[in-house]
Amino acid sequence: MNPKRLDLKTVPSKEPRRNTRIQQRNRELITEAALEVFSLYGFRGSTLDQIAERSGLSKPNLLYYFKNKEEIHRLLIDRLLETWLDPLKEISADGEPVEEIRKYINRKLELARDYPRESRLFANEMLQGAPRIQEELHELKVLVDEKVVLIRDWIKAGKLADLDPYHLFFSIWATTQHYADFDAQVQAVLEEGSARDKRFETAAQFLDKLFTGGLAP
Amino acid sequence: MNPKRLDLKTVPSKEPRRNTRIQQRNRELITEAALEVFSLYGFRGSTLDQIAERSGLSKPNLLYYFKNKEEIHRLLIDRLLETWLDPLKEISADGEPVEEIRKYINRKLELARDYPRESRLFANEMLQGAPRIQEELHELKVLVDEKVVLIRDWIKAGKLADLDPYHLFFSIWATTQHYADFDAQVQAVLEEGSARDKRFETAAQFLDKLFTGGLAP
DNA sequence: AAATTTTTTGACCACTTGGTAAATTCCACG
């Protein structure tokens, strides 16, 4: 009843232009700042004011680009998981087993070196019991299950030591991400003014030895 | 000028009695609740109201027992570090090298199993860059340095594989604490209704194999 | 039981927090 007259000229089409240069730049500024803050303090411990300050934008302006705090966090988490799952997908049934695992370890360690904030963001989420990413964890499980089958085959073929594949993944994740998540501790214990890159170099060599020893059939 | 008359009976001595039964019970209630909350949300993300509710005491009553939020946190951190350092101290120069390390790994894993909240409290602190525990980290470093010397001796004597001792510790900490800190992920990936104890059982066997393989000279 | 001390509460406060609304400024395009 009494529908508003649909004026063909004014009502339709012209959605606000998305992805102007300004949009892109500011969304980038915001996510960059948010990553910094969220990765340190977790979702609850971070405030829009902190993100606003770090990004150089005002708080209301932040909320012009994102509906609310949670939406910013969501975007970061979603991005992160893509990056995180990639190396796992690349484990190939065609490669040499020990070599494939070693390559996986190396890729994961590179991620920890190059994206420590993403690693900490993930860690924060886990510590809180992963309330916001149950769905994504299921996706991870599916992928892991697939690779577990592959590894079991390798073990059966005598090409890998008989290690529980699930816990093998856990230990790889733990050791590599440790260098990002517990950087404060690693630095405090090593202390020598040794450069970050150098530390990761040594870590790579160590992990290689440790896992090669454990993996060889 | 005009000092209040010092009545010898009323003014002196009688400090308020500490450690009444009520004091003990309530301080325990508070630290218990605080551990629960802080281990989930970190210092910034936790609120006195949450702790008050979980402990069953009112917020002003909380602050009757502790000066402020930070003091509660401090107490938890201090307690935790004692427990955490203990197993490291027990690594003995008199034991069989590989066996000593294996025992250390087992003890650490037991801690992760029995005190997951403490582990997460520590992890939260690390993620934030360990602002409140620089001092304690130094204490840790001193202890680690001592054990590093011991391990280097063992390596020189051909009783251990030639692995960087610092990174050996890192990998042990990482793998064991992972089961407490990333429990949400471990559960999601394993999923089988497998009981917690069973998981730790499997983890213990896995870590034993992995490190034995890597450590043998 | 009275006096004293310990414990608990209720009312409050200043500041922070996530978020909104309207007004204003900026900017591309005809």
Next chain:
DNA sequence: CGTGGAATTTACCAAGTGGTCAAAAAATTT
């Protein structure tokens, strides 16, 4: 140029925050 939408700011709000204080209620001592 001016005009319409995009971007930004200003002013604001309700709820949450860490923390205080004086008074009431319990316990304890005398």
